Amino acid sequence: MVKSDELTQTQIRDAVRDGVLDAGRSLLSTVFWTVLAAFTTLVGLQSMQLALSSSGIAAVGFAGVGLLVTGASVYLLYLLHW
Numbered sequence: 001m002v003k004s005d006e007l008t009q010t011q012i013r014d015a016v017r018d019g020v021l022d023a024g025r026s027l028l029s030t031v032f033w034t035v036l037a038a039f040t041t042l043v044g045l046q047s048m049q050l051a052l053s054s055s056g057i058a059a060v061g062f063a064g065v066g067l068l069v070t071g072a073s074v075y076l077l078y079l080l081h082w
Helices: 009-053 057-081
Strands: none
């Protein structure tokens, strides 16, 4: 391993370039998963709304799916941002 005092300018540029690329990928990944989680939250809420307008076993199924999807999406948003 090379000491930090003995790094050449090329090695420093390579390290910075790698760091910037990793940060860019991380930012794009966060934006992608945030948009996906927000969209699926809306889908889950719509499923629960559909459960209110239906009856019988279908209402129970829509409500269950809606709760599951909404809960998972909100949890993903929580993990991403808090």
